[in-house]
Structures are given as structure tokens and as C-alpha cells.
Amino acid sequence: MRRPIRRALFFTALSCVGGVLASDNYRGKFNHDSVESLLVRTLDAIRAERLDLALSRADTLVKRQPDFKLGQLVRADILLAQNGNLETFAGPRSKDPRAGGMRDEARVRLNRYVAAPPSDQLPVNLVQPPADATAILVVDSKASRLYAFRLQEGRWKLAADYYVSIGLKGFDKLVEGDQRTPLGVYTPVRRIDGKRLDPYYGISAWPLNYPNEWDAQQGRKGHGIWIHGAPLDVYSRPPRASNGCVVLSNEDLKALEPLLVEGKTQVLVTDTIEWAASPRIDSLRRSIASALEAWRADWSANDMDRYLSHYSDEFQTGKIDLATWERDKRRVASGKEWVKVSTSDVSIFLVPGRSDLAVVDFDQEYASSNLSNQMRKRQYWQREPDGWKILFEGTPKTSG
Amino acid sequence: MQKGRESEALAIFRKLTEEDTTCVEAWNNRAALEASLGDLESARISLERALAARPEAAMVNRNLEKVRSRLARMAYDSAFGTRSKLPPLMLDLQRQPLAPIVDSTASRQRDSLAKELARIVERNRRDLSRKDSAVSGLESEIQRLRSELERAKAEADSAKSRLAAAPKLDTPQAVVAMSEPPPRTPPAQTVVPQPPAAPKAPERVAAETKTKPVAKAPLTADAVLAALQNWAKAWSDQDVDGYLSCYSDRFTPAGKLDREAWVAQRRERISAPNSIKVEIVGPKVRMLKDRHAEVVYRQIYQTEDVRLTSRKRLEFAWERGVWRIFAEKEAR
Numbered sequence: 001m002r003r004p005i006r007r008a009l010f011f012t013a014l015s016c017v018g019g020v021l022a023s024d025n026y027r028g029k030f031n032h033d034s035v036e037s038l039l040v041r042t043l044d045a046i047r048a049e050r051l052d053l054a055l056s057r058a059d060t061l062v063k064r065q066p067d068f069k070l071g072q073l074v075r076a077d078i079l080l081a082q083n084g085n086l087e088t089f090a091g092p093r094s095k096d097p098r099a100g101g102m103r104d105e106a107r108v109r110l111n112r113y114v115a116a117p118p119s120d121q122l123p124v125n126l127v128q129p130p131a132d133a134t135a136i137l138v139v140d141s142k143a144s145r146l147y148a149f150r151l152q153e154g155r156w157k158l159a160a161d162y163y164v165s166i167g168l169k170g171f172d173k174l175v176e177g178d179q180r181t182p183l184g185v186y187t188p189v190r191r192i193d194g195k196r197l198d199p200y201y202g203i204s205a206w207p208l209n210y211p212n213e214w215d216a217q218q219g220r221k222g223h224g225i226w227i228h229g230a231p232l233d234v235y236s237r238p239p240r241a242s243n244g245c246v247v248l249s250n251e252d253l254k255a256l257e258p259l260l261v262e263g264k265t266q267v268l269v270t271d272t273i274e275w276a277a278s279p280r281i282d283s284l285r286r287s288i289a290s291a292l293e294a295w296r297a298d299w300s301a302n303d304m305d306r307y308l309s310h311y312s313d314e315f316q317t318g319k320i321d322l323a324t325w326e327r328d329k330r331r332v333a334s335g336k337e338w339v340k341v342s343t344s345d346v347s348i349f350l351v352p353g354r355s356d357l358a359v360v361d362f363d364q365e366y367a368s369s370n371l372s373n374q375m376r377k378r379q380y381w382q383r384e385p386d387g388w389k390i391l392f393e394g395t396p397k398t399s400g
Numbered sequence: 401m402q403k404g405r406e407s408e409a410l411a412i413f414r415k416l417t418e419e420d421t422t423c424v425e426a427w428n429n430r431a432a433l434e435a436s437l438g439d440l441e442s443a444r445i446s447l448e449r450a451l452a453a454r455p456e457a458a459m460v461n462r463n464l465e466k467v468r469s470r471l472a473r474m475a476y477d478s479a480f481g482t483r484s485k486l487p488p489l490m491l492d493l494q495r496q497p498l499a500p501i502v503d504s505t506a507s508r509q510r511d512s513l514a515k516e517l518a519r520i521v522e523r524n525r526r527d528l529s530r531k532d533s534a535v536s537g538l539e540s541e542i543q544r545l546r547s548e549l550e551r552a553k554a555e556a557d558s559a560k561s562r563l564a565a566a567p568k569l570d571t572p573q574a575v576v577a578m579s580e581p582p583p584r585t586p587p588a589q590t591v592v593p594q595p596p597a598a599p600k601a602p603e604r605v606a607a608e609t610k611t612k613p614v615a616k617a618p619l620t621a622d623a624v625l626a627a628l629q630n631w632a633k634a635w636s637d638q639d640v641d642g643y644l645s646c647y648s649d650r651f652t653p654a655g656k657l658d659r660e661a662w663v664a665q666r667r668e669r670i671s672a673p674n675s676i677k678v679e680i681v682g683p684k685v686r687m688l689k690d691r692h693a694e695v696v697y698r699q700i701y702q703t704e705d706v707r708l709t710s711r712k713r714l715e716f717a718w719e720r721g722v723w724r725i726f727a728e729k730e731a732r
Contacts, residue, residue, distance in 0.1 A: 062475070069479045076475035079468040093476050102479065 035065045035235065035251070036163060040113050042074055043106065054078050068235035070102045070109075101238025108144040108239050109163055117147065117275070122156055124276035125268050127285050127358065129156065130347035133266065135259040139164060139246055141171040141181055142272040144239035146248065148259055162252040165230075165241040171271055172353070173210070173244055176222040181244050182210045183353045186267045188227060188260050202229015202250045206260055208267060213397045214351070214359070214380060217316065227260070227267070229253045270352035288348050288358050288381060291388035302339045304330050312382055312389035337369040356383040361396055406433055408706055417446070419665065422453040423655055425494035428460050432491035435467060440474075440489065443467050463491040495730055545720075618723075621685035624693045624716050627723035632678045640667050648717050648724040673703035691718035692726065 038061040045054035058075035065071060073090055080086040090099035123138050126149065136149045136156070144166065150159040166181040167173070173182035188206035197205055205228035211220045222244065229250040230236055236249050246269070248256065259265060291310070298306040308326055315322050333339070343362040351357040357380060364377045378396040381388045413430035416423060427450035435443040447464040450457060470489050477484055627646065634642035644663060653662035670676065683697035692715060699712045710730060717726035 062478075066478070069481075072475045073479035076472040076479060079472035079475065083465045083468050083472075085469070090479075091472070091476070093480055096480055098480060 033064075035061065035068055035071070035249075036109055036112075038064060039068075039071055039074070039106070040110055042071075042078075043110055046074075046078065051078055051082050055082065065235050067233060070105050070236070073099070073102050074106070098238075101241065104239045105144075105163075105236065111143065112145060112161070112163070117158055117161065117273075119158070121275040121277050122149065122158075122281060123147070123268070123270070124274045124281060124284070124355070125270065125350040125352060126156060127281060127288060127348040127350060128346060129266070129349075130361070131345055133264075133347075135159075135265060137256075137259065137265060137267045138273060139166070139181075139267065139269045140273045141166050141183070141270065146246065146256070147273070148256060150259070160255065162248050162256065163236065165237040165239055165247040167242055167244040168240050170240060171269070173222055173225070174220055177243075178222070179243050181242070181246060181269060182215065182220065182222075182225055183269050183271055184210070184212060184215060185349050185351065185359050186210055186212060186225075186269065187265060188262055188267065190262050191260070194229070194232075197228075199232040201226070202232060202247075203253060204229060204257065206262075209397055213378065213394050214392060216397075217392055227253075266347075266349070268349060268352055274355070284350070284358075285348060288360065288388055289346065291381060292343065292346065292360060292362070292379075295390070296341050296343050300339055300341045302333055302336060304333045307333075310390055312384060312391045314382070314391055315389075316392060317394065335370070339369075340367045341365070351380070357381070357391070358383075358388070406437055408708075409433055410437065412706065412708070417449070420656060421449070424450045424454045424457050424460065425655070427453070428457070428463060428491075428494045431460075431463060431467070432493050435463075435489045435491050438488065440467055440471055443489075443491070444471065459492050459494060466491060618721070619687075619691065619718065621687065621693070624685050624687075624695060624723050625683060627716060628680060628683060628695055628697075628714065631725065632680050635670060635678045636676055638670050638673075638676055640670050643670060646725055648719050648726045650717070650719075651725055651727065654728065673705075675704060677702045688715075692716065693723065 038057060042054050042057040042061060045051075045057055055075070055078045058071065058078055061068065061071040062075055073093075077086055077089065077091055080091045085091070088094045089103050090096065093099055125138065126136060129136050129151075134151050138147045138149065139145070140147065144164055145161055146164045147161045148159050149156050151157075152159070167179045169179040171181045171183055173180040186208040189209050190207060192201075192205040192207070194201070194203040194205075205226045208225045208227065210225040211222065224244075226245045228245055228247060230247055232250070235251075237247055241247065295307070295310040298310065308329065311322070313322065315325070317325060320328075342365045344365070346360065346362040348358055348360050351359050360379045360381055362377055364375050366373050366375075376396060378394055379390050380392040382391040410430065410433040413426055413433060416426040417430050420426065427446050431443040431446035431450070434440075434446060444464065444467050447460055447467060450460040451464065454460070466489060470486065473484055473486065476482070631643065631646040634646060644666065651659075653659060657665060677700075679700040679702075681698040681700060683695050686694045686696075688694055695714045695716065697712055697714075699708075699710050701708045701710075713729045714725055715727040715729075716723040718724075
């Protein structure tokens with residue numbers, strides 16, 4: 001009688017996970033009062049087959065957060081297991097379609113502690129954050145996790161991370177209504193207070209600038225991709241639940257809000273985070289920065305052949321093709337006696353889901369014999385066999 | 401039961417479990433009351449306390465299983481946002497006190513016998529100074545008690561050595577077998593002590609109820625009823641000594657308390673309320689063999705803040721010229 005019970009609970013706790021809770025350095029930041037920590041420690045006690053301990057932790061958990069549905073379910077499972085009556089996750093309710101969502105939530109939440117994020121590495125995407133940035137957010141869609149990085153004593157460090165729900169159908173949004181979360185580099189364009197929202201969206205909502213210039217270039221459609229809170233009467237939602245939005249518990253969103261700055265905070269939505277040590281990120285930065293510098297120098301030299309060699313054969317800008325655009329550029333350049341271009345405030349991110357594509361933002365100061373201007377410029381550089389090439393350029397879109 | 405009555409009963413069982421934290425049946429019944437009042441979390445904790453004292457208690461295990469199933473159902477409802485229709489949870493009540501663990505029944509008996517003897521000797525000494533006529537009878541009573549004490553001592557010692565050798569038993573049969581006193585001859589009529597100065601010392605009325613013999617036809621149902629009324633009166637009067645003297649030396653308290661602890665507990669409980677009223681309703685006497693008798697009745701116990709009605713069964717034994725309570729049980 002006892003064996004199948006244990007197996008069932010074991011499955012609840014550790015399906016697809018295995019192994020022991022990681023004792024990585026980062027676990028030092030484990031907040032023992034948090035809802036998630038209580039859940040994970042409950043599951044850990046189940047794994048150790050200490051049902052009494054598991055139940056007392058589950059009791060604390062549901063007392064702390066009665067509207068945490070997964071917590072209630074795990075507690076019910078433990079009670080039935082103590083009676084020797086549990087056959088599977090969610091016991092008599094296992095056929096309920098919502099049980100699967102809660103099991104997924106248990107799995108991803110637990111996974112966070114089994115495979116803890118490395119303390120000495122950063123997502124490879126963070127090649128060179130903007131000089132004035134103090135926080136960068138990175139969403140790992142597969143892990144249902146939002147990581148908040150902060151600049152601490154001159155170094156970027158993981159400061160906190162939160163469970164998130166993403167699109168019901170996953171990620172890589174393409175069209176309106178596909179219930180997917182877009183992958184890319186975004187920024188919140190404004191804050192909508194919960195008072196002006198349906199309670200379904202929690203304490204606040206932060207619309208993102210999807211589709212951005214690159215999405216539009218790719219023909220990606222849709223709108224209304226937000227970061228927002230869980231419904232006010234529910235602690236959390238399953239990992240795949242939204243129409244494409246990134247959803248946090250209201251408690252977590254409240255903690256995150258100080259890092260969200262309208263039109264400024266970069267939010268990278270990735271399919272999965274590739275963690276990299278600093279030497280690798282440094283060398284990426286050097287190679288992209290030197291390509292950018294070569295492009296600037298060639299332009300300043302008004303050397304059109306060399307300048308145009310920095311552009312990819314696949315380069316597109318709006319509806320104009322490469323040949324037309326080249327002709328234009330050469331005609332403009334021929335009318336100038338001198339050109340001076342300088343760049344500053346450069347930021348570089350690898351585009352999520354594309355290890356061969358970087359989005360580079362900078363302030364461009366352009367002066368020439370007959371025209372001067374200043375602008376914030378955004379370029380997409382693609383790694384090609386003969387080096388980094390410009391695939392797209394324009395001004396960053398910061399509105400929704 | 402109505403809510404109010406349940407709360408009252410719960411207060412009593414709470415007190416019982418506070419006084420004896422290992423009393424399995426009290427914890428079980430406390431849990432049953434908590435459950436019927438809808439406090440399943442407390443019921444679960446109470447049942448776990450009961451199991452801590454006696455892990456194999458079958459009724460407690462059954463009840464705990466019921467409580468867990470119900471709690472699980474409620475938790476699933478919370479998890480899935482459903483609302484099951486659930487009637488109040490009724491748990492099994494422990495009506496029979498569980499068998500006390502055999503420890504020192506015999507030595508307990510010896511100790512209380514010794515106390516009783518000392519008390520009688522002391523009282524009689526005072527009486528003797530005024531009434532020489534009673535001397536011979538009392539001396540023979542003292543003699544008899546002395547020899548009984550010696551017998552009990554011997555028995556206690558042999559029981560102790562047997563207990564030391566044997567593993568602990570906890571079935572009621574074992575208790576009976578181990579604590580059965582040696583067969584004793586019922587006291588002859590001539591040995592019955594006369595009440596010393598019975599009607600003439602009003603300041604001593606309470607004390608006299610203790611040993612007041614039933615003068616006429618002592619071995620009749622009427623005499624048993626009179627003893628029962630004496631007992632109820634002493635209780636109502638909050639006369640603890642009088643009350644305690646209504647009990648046989650061989651009386652073994654139910655539950656896990658030994659005699660001494662039981663006496664202390666009774667002393668406290670009887671003196672604590674501002675007033676007590678014990679009413680005996682519809683007593684039915686049945687004479688048993690070996691000068692034992694059984695009374696079944698309805699008991700109404702009332703204090704300023706509690707009123708309890710219960711079916712009771714008392715077994716009396718003819719002892720030293722008085723019917724004394726030999727065993728006390730809830731009747732089904």
C-alpha cells in the first residue's frame with residue numbers, strides 16, 4: 001500500500017527533475033519566508049518521504065498564502081498520502097484539466113532550485129548593457145522565470161528572480177491571437193495602475209513595445225503584450241496561461257516595480273537563457289564593438305566602398321532594397337567634401353533566440369560639409385562568414 | 401447535540417486533556433467535539449496528540465483518517481475553486497475509558513489502605529476519649545484493617561516482583577487479574593463498628609457521612625440507594641473528604657490516573673466551582689454476588705456554568721459495614 005503512494009508523491013515532487021536541491025552559492029539568497037521557498041521545502045520533505053514534516057510546511061504555506069492553489073493541492077495530496085489513499089498527483093482530481101497546469105508549476109518552481117542559476121555567469125545576451133542602465137530583466141520562457149540583474153559595484157549581478165506565466169501556446173509570437181509570448185528586446189512603455197484595470201490583471205500592467213522595429217521588419221503582428229500581475233484573488237497561474245503576456249504574482253510584481261522604468265528598462269524575452277562566463281561575453285563585446293568602430297571610421301573617411309561592405313547582402317530598410325539604398329548612399333556621399341561621425345553610449349544585446357544577431361543602440365553625432373544631425377540609432381548586426389554585418393538599421397521604437 | 405452543549409463539553413474535554421496530556425480517550429473526544437464544531441485543524445492536532453500517547457489506538461486512527469480525508473477534500477476545493485457540499489464531520493466517541501496501564505495497582509491499594517487506617521485510628525482515638533463503649537469494636541476493626549494492610553503489602557510486593565519480570569500488559573483482563581485482592585471474608589455483623597457519637601456532634605456531621613452504616617437491612621437495595629444518595633450529597637455539598645470516603649479502597653480510577661492523582665484531581669474539581677448540584681434520576685439497583693451491587697441511573701451534574709447529563713453505572717461493594725463505590729463507569 002505504501003509504495004505506490006510514495007511513488008506518486010515522488011512523481012509530484014520531482015518528475016522531470018531528479019537529483020538533489022542544488023547547494024549552489026546562489027542558494028544563500030534563498031528567502032525562507034517566501035511562498036515559493038515554503039513550497040519547495042514542502043516538496044523536498046515529500047521527496048525525503050517525511051510526510052509529517054511536509055504537512056507542517058504545507059500548513060505554513062497555505063496559512064501564509066491561502067490563494068496559492070498549488071499549495072492547497074500539494075497539501076491535499078499529503079493528507080491523502082498519510083491516509084495511504086493517494087494514487088497520483090491531485091488524487092481524485094487528477095482528471096481535472098487544471099491539475100496538469102499545477103503540476104507544471106510545481107515542476108518549474110522546483111527546477112529553479114534543482115538547477116540554480118550560476119552565480120558567476122550572466123545571460124550571454126547581456127553583451128553591453130546601456131551605460132545609464134541600473135537594471136536589466138531577462139525572461140526565460142522555458143523555465144517560466146524572470147531574472148532581474150542589477151549593477152552592483154560596477155558589475156552586473158543577479159539580484160532576484162521570479163516565477164512567471166507566459167503565453168498559453170508558448171513563445172515566439174508571430175501573429176495576433178496566437179497566444180504566444182514574443183521573443184526579443186523590449187521596454188515597458190508605460191504603467192497602468194490596477195485601479196484602472198480589470199482585477200484580472202492584478203496590481204499593475206506594463207505594456208511592452210511589441211512589435212518593435214525588428215518584429216515589424218519580420219512581419220510579426222499583434223499587440224497588447226504586457227507585464228502584469230495575477231488576478232487579485234489568485235496567487236499564481238500555471239506556467240503557460242496568458243495570451244502572450246508575462247504574468248507575475250502581485251507580490252513579486254510589487255517587488256519588481258522599482259526596477260521598471262517606462263521607456264527605459266530593457267526586458268529581454270528569451271526562449272531559454274544561455275549562461276556565459278565573462279571572458280566569452282567580453283570577446284563578443286570586442287568583436288561587435290570593433291565592427292561598429294570600423295563602420296564609423298569608414299563612414300567618417302567617406303569611403304563608400306568600405307562603408308557599404310559593412311552591410312549584409314540581406315540588408316533591408318523599410319521597403320527599399322539594397323541596390324536602391326546603395327545608389328542613394330553613394331549619391332549623397334559624392335556631394336560631400338567631408339564627413340565626421342562619432343558614436344557614444346553604445347549598448348549591445350544578443351537578440352534572444354539568435355546567437356548570431358546583435359541589437360546595437362548608440363547616440364550618433366553626424367557632421368558633414370553640408371549637414372549635421374544627432375540621433376539615437378539602432379542597428380541589427382548579423383554574424384556572417386566574413387564578420388559582423390548590418391542587417392537592419394533605424395531608430396529604436398519606444399512606444400507600444 | 402446543540403452547539404452550546406458541544407462547546408460546554410469541549411471546554412470540559414479541553415480541561416481533561418490539559419490535566420492529563422496522555423489521556424487518549426479525552427483527546428479523541430475533544431477531537432470529535434472540535435470536528436463537529438467545524439474546527440478540523442484542531443481536531444487533527446488533538447488526534448495526533450492521542451496517537452502520540454497510544455499510536456495503535458484503533459478508533460483514533462480511524463478518526464484521524466476521516467479528518468484527513470475531509471481536510472484533503474476542502475484543500476482540493478480551494479485548489480480547484482470548487483465547492484463540495486460537506487455535512488458536519490461526525491467522529492467516533494470513546495465512551496468506555498481505555499484500560500489503564502498496569503503499573504502499581506497493588507501498591508496503590510496498599511498506600512490508600514494505610515491512609516484510611518491512619519485516619520480511622522486518629523478519629524477513633526478522639527472518639528475513644530469520650531466513648532469507651534466503642535473501644536472493643538473499634539479495636540477489632542483496627543486489628544482487621546491492620547491485617548488487611550499486611551496482606552496488601554505482601555501482595556504489592558509480590559505483584560511488583562511479578563511486574564518486574566513480566567512485560568507490560570495493558571488489557572483490562574490483565575488489570576483485573578493482577579489487582580484482584582486476596583479473597584476476603586465479608587465482615588461479620590459483630591465487627592461492624594458502631595457509629596461513634598453519631599447524632600450528638602453536629603460539627604462532625606460531614607465526617608460521619610463517611611462511615612455511616614446502614615443500620616437496618618444493610619444488604620438490601622435500599623441500603624445501596626442510601627449510599628448512592630450519601631455520595632451525591634457529599635459531592636453536592638462539596639465535602640471532599642465525605643465524598644472520597646464513599647469509595648472502596650479497591651476502587652481504581654478510570655483512565656491513566658493513579659489513585660493518588662485521582663484523589664488530587666477530585667479534590668480540586670469538587671472544590672473549584674462555586675456550587676455543585678448532583679441529581680440522581682431513576683436509579684435501578686441490581687444485587688450481585690459477593691456483596692456487590694450495581695446501580696444504573698441518570699446523573700445530572702450542574703455548576704454555575706456547566707450542566708452535564710450522563711448515564712452512569714456505579715458498582716458498590718459492601719466494605720467495613722458500608723456500601724462503597726467499587727467501580728464507576730459511563731453507562732451505554
